[in-house]
Amino acid sequence: MNIRSLTRGDGVVIGAAVVLFIASFLDLIGIDCPQGVDCSNFSSNAWDALGLLMSMFIAGIIGAALIVVGRAMPGRKVAGLDLGQFGVALSVFALWTAFWNIIDADNAGAGMILGLLSTIVLAAGAVATPLVPALKAPLVGAPKPQVASPYGQPGHPGQGYGYPGAQQQPYGGQPGQPQPSYGGPQPGQPGPGQPAQGGQPGAPGPKQDGSAGGNFEAFWFAVPVARPLYGEDGSPSPIAELAPGTWYLAVEQRGPGLIAQTQDGRRGLLQDTTGIQRG
Numbered sequence: 001m002n003i004r005s006l007t008r009g010d011g012v013v014i015g016a017a018v019v020l021f022i023a024s025f026l027d028l029i030g031i032d033c034p035q036g037v038d039c040s041n042f043s044s045n046a047w048d049a050l051g052l053l054m055s056m057f058i059a060g061i062i063g064a065a066l067i068v069v070g071r072a073m074p075g076r077k078v079a080g081l082d083l084g085q086f087g088v089a090l091s092v093f094a095l096w097t098a099f100w101n102i103i104d105a106d107n108a109g110a111g112m113i114l115g116l117l118s119t120i121v122l123a124a125g126a127v128a129t130p131l132v133p134a135l136k137a138p139l140v141g142a143p144k145p146q147v148a149s150p151y152g153q154p155g156h157p158g159q160g161y162g163y164p165g166a167q168q169q170p171y172g173g174q175p176g177q178p179q180p181s182y183g184g185p186q187p188g189q190p191g192p193g194q195p196a197q198g199g200q201p202g203a204p205g206p207k208q209d210g211s212a213g214g215n216f217e218a219f220w221f222a223v224p225v226a227r228p229l230y231g232e233d234g235s236p237s238p239i240a241e242l243a244p245g246t247w248y249l250a251v252e253q254r255g256p257g258l259i260a261q262t263q264d265g266r267r268g269l270l271q272d273t274t275g276i277q278r279g
Contacts, residue, residue, distance in 0.1 A: 005072050005226030005243060006139040009129025013091075016122035017064035020094075023118055024057040026111030045111050056097040060119050063090030067126055074228050075238045091126040095119040138225055138244060220247045220279030221258075229260060229268035239268050247279055 024046040046053040070083030098116040129135045228238035252259035
């Protein structure tokens with residue numbers, strides 16, 4: 001489960017579920033107790049009414065749990081619906097039940113009132129999170145993106161092999177010696193317009209990845225929020241999730257999307273590339 005994929009809207013849903021659980025232990029009906037009379041035996045909460053408990057309180061709590069789990073683990077489905085969609089439906093159902101129960105109550109107690117308010121917040125957070133940009137922001141701020149440095153020097157984390165922006169030493173090069181530019185003539189090789197020495201053609205330059213006429217160059221990038229990575233074969237189910245705070249390698253352009261490679265070597269299609277940070 002990726003905690004960094006949770007949004008502020010998910011935080012609202014979690015908070016409302018906690019308040020709803022607390023409200024289930026409070027009195028459902030207010031009692032005007034005469035002075036000097038012990039009315040503790042007449043009070044009741046949601047745990048004394050099984051139907052109301054399951055249809056309002058437990059349904060809302062389960063709905064919130066499904067929304068959070070569906071956000072952290074995309075691709076999971078129940079009865080053909082994503083977990084998040086099923087959770088939204090349960091949250092709205094809990095609000096519907098709370099509304100009509102408090103309308104029918106003659107003297108609603110603290111548990112019923114607080115339960116109604118929490119289901120309003122719960123349903124509003126569940127429905128509005130995909131629509132309101134402020135609620136789609138990450139719940140936990142992402143740290144500065146870094147890549148583990150298997151070849152880095154001690155005391156200089158994030159500056160090893162593969163780190164975006166780090167100066168890479170070409171294979172076979174010596175420190176302190178100038179290196180030829182990318183695609184330029186190599187030492188001992190003829191330049192443009194010059195015949196090859198000894199009748200041997202010059203070595204070809206580095207090959208570039210991509211499908212746009214061979215002009216695509218692989219680059220490192222990070223995503224601002226968690227985004228699903230789909231299979232290269234076009235399957236609708238995600239094969240992985242790209243999390244904020246981690247660098248990934250874009251190896252190919254595929255229409256408006258990118259073919260990205262994860263740290264464990266898996267490759268897939270990133271369909272939403274808006275707001276990505278290039279390394």
